[in-house]
Amino acid sequence: MADLVKYSVARAHLGDRLTDDGVVQHHFQEGESREANPGVVAQLVKSGVLVDPSAKAEGNSAQNKADPNTGGKNKAAAK
DSSP states (O other): OOOOOOEEOOOOOOOOEEEEEEEEEEEOOOEEEEEEEESSSSHHHHTTSOOTTTTOOSSSSTTTOOOGGGOOOOOOOOO
């Protein structure tokens, strides 16, 4: 059995939860944690449903990335 990784749930979804009694279907809510085999949930990580804790943080994603030299104006509108 592959090593399990603990992921953070970014969007609600239906998935398998590992319990002492076996595997049961569970409706994961945003903010919960989910332990899973990385190969099984790779598509969920790629689509942003799960957050891989080992992935580098994007950083500054909420920051306004507009060019400060344009003064916040639309370059196309200036023509």
